[in-house]
Amino acid sequence: MSAQTVTGPIEGAQLGFTLPHEHVIFGYPGYQGDVTLGPFDHAAALAQCTETAKAVMSRGVKTVVDATPNECGRDPAFLREVSQASGLQILCSTGFYYEGEGGTTYFKFRASLGDAQSEIYEMMLREVTEGIGNTGIRAGVIKLASSAAEITPYEQMFFRAGARVQRETGVPIITHTQEGQQGPQQAELLVGEGADPSRIMIGHMDGNTDPDYHRATLKHGVSIAFDRLGLQGMVGTPADAQRLEVLTTLLADGYAGHLLLSHDSIWHWLGRAPNIPEAALPAVKDWHPLHLSDDILPELQRRGISQEQIEQMTVGNPARIFG
Numbered sequence: 001m002s003a004q005t006v007t008g009p010i011e012g013a014q015l016g017f018t019l020p021h022e023h024v025i026f027g028y029p030g031y032q033g034d035v036t037l038g039p040f041d042h043a044a045a046l047a048q049c050t051e052t053a054k055a056v057m058s059r060g061v062k063t064v065v066d067a068t069p070n071e072c073g074r075d076p077a078f079l080r081e082v083s084q085a086s087g088l089q090i091l092c093s094t095g096f097y098y099e100g101e102g103g104t105t106y107f108k109f110r111a112s113l114g115d116a117q118s119e120i121y122e123m124m125l126r127e128v129t130e131g132i133g134n135t136g137i138r139a140g141v142i143k144l145a146s147s148a149a150e151i152t153p154y155e156q157m158f159f160r161a162g163a164r165v166q167r168e169t170g171v172p173i174i175t176h177t178q179e180g181q182q183g184p185q186q187a188e189l190l191v192g193e194g195a196d197p198s199r200i201m202i203g204h205m206d207g208n209t210d211p212d213y214h215r216a217t218l219k220h221g222v223s224i225a226f227d228r229l230g231l232q233g234m235v236g237t238p239a240d241a242q243r244l245e246v247l248t249t250l251l252a253d254g255y256a257g258h259l260l261l262s263h264d265s266i267w268h269w270l271g272r273a274p275n276i277p278e279a280a281l282p283a284v285k286d287w288h289p290l291h292l293s294d295d296i297l298p299e300l301q302r303r304g305i306s307q308e309q310i311e312q313m314t315v316g317n318p319a320r321i322f323g
Contacts, residue, residue, distance in 0.1 A: 004091065024066050063322075071102060180206075184216040
């Protein structure tokens, strides 16, 4: 199958160096009510995101998967503008965020009245096969997310609906795991629902520093992402040095064909940008979409990771999963 970008389908071989989990624009649900003090300046946001897109392209990146859920400000038309202005290839998501930080009221209310899981399936299927809203832009991935302690009944509706759409269309699935938990459970649920493990990327796995946790997820045949690189010491994230120890262990185990790398960076915040306390600034100083190219890949090479393994994680695996 082809990879579905916001400017149309392309072949997997055209994806090139891919960042599989970033956010061009993102806002926590509720930002829509703060427009008086946090209005959206379209021209300024477009200029900022286009500049960021050109910066990552200068490092050899050709494609970004925008993992923004529907209720967190996902805007396919804006993504298309960024793509057209910069030349960066962008895949847009369909899906909702995890229960603790998502916009849950709408589908919880609908679930109280009837079969919300079928309605979620209809929404995702339409956005994957026909387009999002009236934009004509098709979602290129399904985004799913779960809580730390469990995949809640609310979240399970999205996982089961997403697996069904994936079975019928082949569209890839990417996920959010919270604080390094539920990776094996997500993989087991999706594969048990008939989703194709070769088209599944379990995300934020670098929140967990136990190699056995990763092995327990990988045994289901899925791929996993170390995709919060640079975010260190916030929202349950470890230091990059700890991440790289786990990553090199898994590479030594022979898992290069199932590992992907990204940042989960946010290029432009919707609503008011967060005020990061001075004490927390060291935790985010490297949290930007150039960190992988400028810092992490050279460090991996110093640790003896081959160029072939690096290209497998950054080019080969995305081509298989998304293309």
